[in-house]
Amino acid sequence: MESGCSKNVEACPQLLDLIPQQRRWHMKREDERRHGSSEEKKLELRLGPPGEDNWSIKIDATKSNNKERDESLLSLGYFPSMNSNAKQTHTFPTPEDHPVGSVLSSPWANTQQHNHQQQTKPPSFLQFSSTAPQTLPVIAKESSQPCCTKAVDLHNAEKTAFSLPPANTSVPPNSSQKRTAPGPVVGWPPIRSFRKNLASSSSSKLASESPSVVPHKVANEKAATEPTGKGLFVKINMDGVPIGRKVDLRAYDSYEKLSTAVDELFRGLLAAQRDSCAGGIVSKQEEEKVITGVLDGSGEYTLVYEDNEGDRMLVGDVPWHMFVSTVKRLRVLKSSELSALSLGSSKQGKMPA
Amino acid sequence: MNYFPDEVLEHVFDFISSHKDRNSVSLVCKSWYKIERFSRQRVFIGNCYSISPDRLIARFPGLKSLTLKGKPHFADFNLVPHDWGGFLDPWIRALAKSRIGLEELRLKRMVVSDESLELLSKSFLNFKSLVLVSCEGFTTDGIAAIAANCRFLRELDLQENEVDDHRGHWLSCFPESCTSLVSLNFACLKGEINLGALERLVVRSPNLKSLRLNRAVPLDTLQKILMRAPQVVDLGTGSYVHDPSSEVYNKLKSAFQRCKSIRSLSGFLEVAPRCMSAIYPICTNLTFLNLSYAPGLHGNELTKLIQHCRKLQRLWILDCIGDKGLGVVASTCKELQELRVFPSDPYGAGNAAVTEEGLVLISAGCTKLNSLLYFCQQMTNAALITVAKNCPNFIRFRLCILDPIKPDAVTNQPLDEGFGAIVQSCKGLKRLSLSGLLTDQVFLYIGMYAEQLEMLSIAFAGDSDKGMLYVLNGCKKLRKLEIRDCPFGNAALLEDVGKYETMRSLWMSSCEVTLGGCKTLAEKMPSLSVEIINDTDQMEFSLDDRQKVEKMYLYRTLVGHREDAPEFVWIL
Numbered sequence: 001m002e003s004g005c006s007k008n009v010e011a012c013p014q015l016l017d018l019i020p021q022q023r024r025w026h027m028k029r030e031d032e033r034r035h036g037s038s039e040e041k042k043l044e045l046r047l048g049p050p051g052e053d054n055w056s057i058k059i060d061a062t063k064s065n066n067k068e069r070d071e072s073l074l075s076l077g078y079f080p081s082m083n084s085n086a087k088q089t090h091t092f093p094t095p096e097d098h099p100v101g102s103v104l105s106s107p108w109a110n111t112q113q114h115n116h117q118q119q120t121k122p123p124s125f126l127q128f129s130s131t132a133p134q135t136l137p138v139i140a141k142e143s144s145q146p147c148c149t150k151a152v153d154l155h156n157a158e159k160t161a162f163s164l165p166p167a168n169t170s171v172p173p174n175s176s177q178k179r180t181a182p183g184p185v186v187g188w189p190p191i192r193s194f195r196k197n198l199a200s201s202s203s204s205k206l207a208s209e210s211p212s213v214v215p216h217k218v219a220n221e222k223a224a225t226e227p228t229g230k231g232l233f234v235k236i237n238m239d240g241v242p243i244g245r246k247v248d249l250r251a252y253d254s255y256e257k258l259s260t261a262v263d264e265l266f267r268g269l270l271a272a273q274r275d276s277c278a279g280g281i282v283s284k285q286e287e288e289k290v291i292t293g294v295l296d297g298s299g300e301y302t303l304v305y306e307d308n309e310g311d312r313m314l315v316g317d318v319p320w321h322m323f324v325s326t327v328k329r330l331r332v333l334k335s336s337e338l339s340a341l342s343l344g345s346s347k348q349g350k351m352p353a
Numbered sequence: 354m355n356y357f358p359d360e361v362l363e364h365v366f367d368f369i370s371s372h373k374d375r376n377s378v379s380l381v382c383k384s385w386y387k388i389e390r391f392s393r394q395r396v397f398i399g400n401c402y403s404i405s406p407d408r409l410i411a412r413f414p415g416l417k418s419l420t421l422k423g424k425p426h427f428a429d430f431n432l433v434p435h436d437w438g439g440f441l442d443p444w445i446r447a448l449a450k451s452r453i454g455l456e457e458l459r460l461k462r463m464v465v466s467d468e469s470l471e472l473l474s475k476s477f478l479n480f481k482s483l484v485l486v487s488c489e490g491f492t493t494d495g496i497a498a499i500a501a502n503c504r505f506l507r508e509l510d511l512q513e514n515e516v517d518d519h520r521g522h523w524l525s526c527f528p529e530s531c532t533s534l535v536s537l538n539f540a541c542l543k544g545e546i547n548l549g550a551l552e553r554l555v556v557r558s559p560n561l562k563s564l565r566l567n568r569a570v571p572l573d574t575l576q577k578i579l580m581r582a583p584q585v586v587d588l589g590t591g592s593y594v595h596d597p598s599s600e601v602y603n604k605l606k607s608a609f610q611r612c613k614s615i616r617s618l619s620g621f622l623e624v625a626p627r628c629m630s631a632i633y634p635i636c637t638n639l640t641f642l643n644l645s646y647a648p649g650l651h652g653n654e655l656t657k658l659i660q661h662c663r664k665l666q667r668l669w670i671l672d673c674i675g676d677k678g679l680g681v682v683a684s685t686c687k688e689l690q691e692l693r694v695f696p697s698d699p700y701g702a703g704n705a706a707v708t709e710e711g712l713v714l715i716s717a718g719c720t721k722l723n724s725l726l727y728f729c730q731q732m733t734n735a736a737l738i739t740v741a742k743n744c745p746n747f748i749r750f751r752l753c754i755l756d757p758i759k760p761d762a763v764t765n766q767p768l769d770e771g772f773g774a775i776v777q778s779c780k781g782l783k784r785l786s787l788s789g790l791l792t793d794q795v796f797l798y799i800g801m802y803a804e805q806l807e808m809l810s811i812a813f814a815g816d817s818d819k820g821m822l823y824v825l826n827g828c829k830k831l832r833k834l835e836i837r838d839c840p841f842g843n844a845a846l847l848e849d850v851g852k853y854e855t856m857r858s859l860w861m862s863s864c865e866v867t868l869g870g871c872k873t874l875a876e877k878m879p880s881l882s883v884e885i886i887n888d889t890d891q892m893e894f895s896l897d898d899r900q901k902v903e904k905m906y907l908y909r910t911l912v913g914h915r916e917d918a919p920e921f922v923w924i925l
Contacts, residue, residue, distance in 0.1 A: 185757065186431065186432065187427065187430035187431055187432045187837070188430070188757055188812070189696060189699050189728060189753055189755050189757075190429070190430045190753060190786075190810075190812075191430070191695065191696065191699060191728075192429050192430070192487070192513060193431070194513050194541070194646075195645070195646075195695055195696075195699075196699060198646065198648045198671070198697055308543075309517060309518075
């Protein structure tokens with residue numbers, strides 16, 4: 001095993017635990033968005049007919065995936081292996097030859113069955129009848145197919161109880177699979193940071209040499225940037241809003257567009273925060289204040305970022321593509337507090353929460 | 354026993370260079386121990402916390418070369434928090450105070466500060482060689498100190514370190530009088546460097562054999578350097594991008610033609626595929642080719658290049674070479690001993706990736722293959738069995754299927770049989786990394802057959818404690834065991850606690866071991882240091898013994914618990 005990556009997976013289970021209300025709210029929003037954008041479809045974990053961009057371990061930085069993971073830890077169980085059936089390679093028999101059920105059962109069937117001969121007979125239980133993969137899509141939404149749920153129940157009955165994948169101590173342990181790797185897994189595949197973003201950084205000559213290295217001055221921090229081949233997701237936090245967001249910088253090509261996105265991301269959250277600060281009195285007349293002027297210092301908030309050397313920088317100085325290649329995370333700070341903070345080289349530590 | 358005067362024995366011991374052999378020699382009798390320790394010049398310390406600097410200095414007063422390793426291997430994959438440990442500083446300070454005439458320092462996964470580097474550069478007059486691999490904590494200022502103060506520096510080798518680049522004047526810090534450089538590798542530095550200073554340095558270093566540039570060095574500088582240093586044996590290009598119709602490129606081509614000694618080629622951190630033809634003249638003699646940082650190179654350009662490299666012994670590439678490309682390697686590189694195939698798009702859909710087919714082709718064509726690191730989309734038992742038959746000489750076999758629990762892609766069975774075939778056939782196997790869907794059975798095979806195994810890496814595998822027990826009971830030469838996300842618990846951990854004293858270290862994360870189990874182990878084995886690493890900002894890390902331990906790292910040590918552990922590390 002070699003090399004690795006880090007993700008924000010560990011941050012999310014805690015998030016889910018502490019603020020269940022928020023989570024549900026996020027879920028709704030994600031669902032609404034998902035039906036539209038095909039970009040996000042690519043990032044979902046799902047099983048589909050051959051040829052589609054199927055399940056593989058992707059770092060999906062959107063919250064929806066983490067919520068999916070939590071909800072559907074059970075249903076996503078062995079479907080990674082089911083996927084291997086669906087993939088089109090020349091060595092593969094057609095899906096009908098390999099009833100999906102056999103995949104689910106084989107590893108945990110009986111260890112006694114494993115002898116020197118290859119097992120030719122797939123165990124007969126858990127066979128789905130006439131399953132073309134199309135009927136199976138385990139799209140990790142609330143609306144999973146009933147047959148899949150059944151499969152999972154049967155399956156759970158067979159297994160020994162494993163505990164959850166890494167850092168899930170806040171998610172209630174049940175008999176969900178230990179060894180499933182649903183979605184992004186910390187430290188997998190095992191490659192060093194230097195090798196993580198070769199595909200995306202090779203195109204840009206101005207990209208910094210060692211791509212996406214977690215700045216080590218930021219102690220104990222999980223990766224703030226998670227490129228997914230094409231997307232470059234960075235964390236963005238705003239003063240006064242406890243929950244951060246993630247934004248795909250490759251979806252924008254200018255600072256103005258980023259600034260608009262910041263407004264879109266946080267306007268509602270900020271208003272909600274103000275409401276709750278006011279003792280939960282929701283005033284319907286209360287308009288959501290538009291967040292403007294983050295780039296020129298004219299607004300109530302200012303946009304800053306942390307670069308690949310761990311320094312805090314004002315957004316807007318360098319050409320956009322150079323910014324994209326060095327930014328590691330974003331912050332929206334109150335302009336009034338700007339002078340109080342030290343911008344520039346900061347060896348000490350994390351960005352304050 | 355001692356019929357010879359000490360000087361004769363010393364002379365005989367001079368011929369014994371391997372660490373293992375010298376360690377054995379020192380155990381024969383007291384007088385051999387004494388003679389050996391005074392004549393020992395090279396010491397290897399695989400875990401910097403297993404011994405203290407003072408004891409090292411006391412035992413080996415003639416020490417000239419020290420190798421130190423710090424963090425556990427899984428730190429490479431971000432599984433170990435940043436401040437865990439592995440500090441160089443106490444070692445340098447102790448060595449500086451002593452009379453040790455240190456000449457060579459090789460570090461891996463250590464935290465190195467600028468202060469340490471500066472102290473190092475000023476304390477040892479004869480210091481010749483600094484090799485830093487996967488280290489962090491220093492800046493180019495520390496490198497500048499080394500350059501400026503080590504008057505007889507021969508080797509400065511920085512491999513894949515996290516270096517804070519203060520935009521380099523460090524190259525200019527090599528004094529004009531410094532003409533002793535043999536090896537200079539700064540490929541991992543991210544910043545700009547003074548190109549003029551680089552050229553002048555190369556010109557006044559007639560012994561320069563190994564030069565690896567960083568991305569900031571453009572092609573025209575490379576051409577100028579090669580004209581002045583045609584004797585170079587190991588070359589790492591910087592940015593390899595230029596207009597192939599330009600004058601500079603033509604000059605580069607003739608420069609390469611003059612470099613008859615190049616045997617090892619790497620770099621291409623930025624590459625223009627159409628410029629690769631300049632390299633063809635040196636390909637015929639290449640023994641090591643590293644293209645693993647060049648995703649821009651694939652398809653025909655890549656295979657054309659490979660077809661020129663008939664003498665290749667070691668090849669590091671990206672999986673965009675594809676199975677067909679591996680077929681070209683198999684038919685061209687008959688001398689190949691080591692192959693590493695890295696993922697070009699680790700989180701992507703894997704369309705360009707390699708499969709079991711590529712590996713089978715390689716095994717059929719390259720029968721001398723003994724070391725493999727292979728990231729692939731899928732694997733089958735049949736393929737592994739074929740590979741095992743074709744290549745019985747594996748010493749290192751590391752397979753990483755990008756989906757960590759993927760079964761046999763054709764039969765959907767676990768990959769137990771395939772790996773079983775590997776360990777049964779490759780009797781000299783020393784290092785093994787597993788992936789894919791695996792049950793306890795594979796561990797039974799490993800325990801039974803992998804007699805020479807020294808290092809084993811396991812992830813998402815096994816069904817029960819039996820798996821781990823098969824390994825611990827069977828592999829007598831096991832030194833390092835690292836496990837993540839496996840259902841191994843206290844029963845396996847505690848079955849044979851004495852075993853861990855025969856090993857360097859054990860890592861277990863996201864397994865079933867509990868705090869209570871770790872405590873029991875620590876109690877029974879005071880010669881071990883059992884560390885619980887708790888870095889997940891947990892608000893309630895309860896002291897309940899039944900609580901599962903997220904990360905445990907234990908190692909044998911002669912000097913008790915380390916005192917530099919951060920607050921999130923709990924040493925039982």
